[in-house]
Amino acid sequence: MAKCTHLSAAIYRHTTPGALLLLMFAAIIFVPRLWDTIRGEPWIDNKLAIVQNSTGAIVVEDLTFTRGAVHGLRVNTIEAEDGSVLCSTEHHNTWLGERNRFWRIQAFTGCAPPYDPYRICSRFVVSSDSGRQRYFGPFCSGLTKPE
Numbered sequence: 001m002a003k004c005t006h007l008s009a010a011i012y013r014h015t016t017p018g019a020l021l022l023l024m025f026a027a028i029i030f031v032p033r034l035w036d037t038i039r040g041e042p043w044i045d046n047k048l049a050i051v052q053n054s055t056g057a058i059v060v061e062d063l064t065f066t067r068g069a070v071h072g073l074r075v076n077t078i079e080a081e082d083g084s085v086l087c088s089t090e091h092h093n094t095w096l097g098e099r100n101r102f103w104r105i106q107a108f109t110g111c112a113p114p115y116d117p118y119r120i121c122s123r124f125v126v127s128s129d130s131g132r133q134r135y136f137g138p139f140c141s142g143l144t145k146p147e
Contacts, residue, residue, distance in 0.1 A: 062100070
């Protein structure tokens, strides 16, 4: 049987320490996401910020991102500086892709902003079409000191 010189030379060229290290980093970064996608694991990411809009009103900037369609429960809270929950509300929704929205604080949390320093937080319980369920959060804005 003939020796596969071209194949063995190609394998030898691509198994240098640098190539193996690059392959290892790629596996660490991409394999967990790929495995979650194959299994149908739900996933959601959220970034919250308290900002002032062009009319001068204080609003919540809410950026959500998913890799696939998820649905479930979202709990939004206003928390004091020490982490105690001042008020909360729940929303059932479906998320897909990237969505950036701006909310009045009352609409987002169900109550008016306090006069002491506070932050806005969200927690999620989401399910995918495969029926798997996961918990995410808390995702919190920075601490805001009212004027």
